[in-house]
Amino acid sequence: MIDTTLHVTETIFAFALVVLLVFILKKKNIVSTGDLKKYSKLMTMGVLPAVIFLQLSQNPVHLHQFILVLIMFISGVCCMAITWITGKFMRLKKETLGMLIITSTFGSSALIGYPLIKFAFPSNMPAMTNAILISELGVGVPIFTLCPIVASYYGSGSSGFKAIISTFVNYLKSPIFISIIAGIIFSQFQAIVKNPFLEPFWSALRMVNGMLTVIACLILGLQLKFNSFRRILPLFIVSAIIQMGIQPFFTSLGADIMHVGLLDKQVLILISAMPSAVLGTVFATQYHCDSETASELVFLNIMVGLIGIPLVYYSIFH
Numbered sequence: 001m002i003d004t005t006l007h008v009t010e011t012i013f014a015f016a017l018v019v020l021l022v023f024i025l026k027k028k029n030i031v032s033t034g035d036l037k038k039y040s041k042l043m044t045m046g047v048l049p050a051v052i053f054l055q056l057s058q059n060p061v062h063l064h065q066f067i068l069v070l071i072m073f074i075s076g077v078c079c080m081a082i083t084w085i086t087g088k089f090m091r092l093k094k095e096t097l098g099m100l101i102i103t104s105t106f107g108s109s110a111l112i113g114y115p116l117i118k119f120a121f122p123s124n125m126p127a128m129t130n131a132i133l134i135s136e137l138g139v140g141v142p143i144f145t146l147c148p149i150v151a152s153y154y155g156s157g158s159s160g161f162k163a164i165i166s167t168f169v170n171y172l173k174s175p176i177f178i179s180i181i182a183g184i185i186f187s188q189f190q191a192i193v194k195n196p197f198l199e200p201f202w203s204a205l206r207m208v209n210g211m212l213t214v215i216a217c218l219i220l221g222l223q224l225k226f227n228s229f230r231r232i233l234p235l236f237i238v239s240a241i242i243q244m245g246i247q248p249f250f251t252s253l254g255a256d257i258m259h260v261g262l263l264d265k266q267v268l269i270l271i272s273a274m275p276s277a278v279l280g281t282v283f284a285t286q287y288h289c290d291s292e293t294a295s296e297l298v299f300l301n302i303m304v305g306l307i308g309i310p311l312v313y314y315s316i317f318h
Helices: 002-027 033-057 063-089 094-102 109-120 125-155 161-172 175-187 196-223 229-257 262-272 279-286 291-317
Strands: none
Touching: 002 196, 002 291, 033 125, 033 175, 033 196, 033 279, 063 094, 063 125, 063 229, 063 262, 094 125, 094 229, 094 279, 094 291, 109 125, 109 262, 125 161, 125 175, 125 262, 125 279, 161 175, 196 279, 196 291, 229 262, 229 291, 262 291, 279 291
């Protein structure tokens, strides 16, 4: 666990350094917040659909592995409900409540979770396969489906059942949803996916995949302001507790109820303990859902992950 702790610490620090670099470049007027909306649209309309299709199409899902995905999905939805109740109790304004929901539930499973699993379970393909499935379906699909719907609903100023239906219908026509369906369908035809004539196509998608973290850091760095830490402290405490406390507890409980094996449970706990997903900031920006506060919460949660992730793992397995 020492090697795992060291690597995840290095990963989080590296990510934070890139975000801070963008923040400095913004202060020097080398990059501008005026282009923030363009970067956000590039992410949601181009980069994300390509990444989703690449990951889902090349990692076919088997029925017996759906139990892990289901545990992660249910725990995330439960945390969304808890966040909503807490936000209502705090009497948050609509945009802030929506922002808190999307930044306090599904974490950075791919950005930090993949390297963490790789180093925690070296040369263990079942562990990495489960991590990908849990990440892409149990975490990724809700991020790409529920989070845009929540962000659009709370950030658009509209309300009521018709607004929810309208938001959902618009999502069904979006490149993100289309890429999810296409990726799942292609995953069932691995003979086609692995055809050597298609390798240039997959290589191109892998290049786009490499852009994901950079653009996410760019968006987060451009959005950072930190006008008042005291102002966001209550939101930060709620977000961190739910993200790195309550959700790992739910996944651990679900794993015990479903008699999941030790290795699968370890992967579940580590993925569920990831800090806030950077994509929450992207969706908050895209749908005008208190994106400035979202960027601050995401960045602070990532830094807390330096201590929080190892503590969660030790508290459950020791």
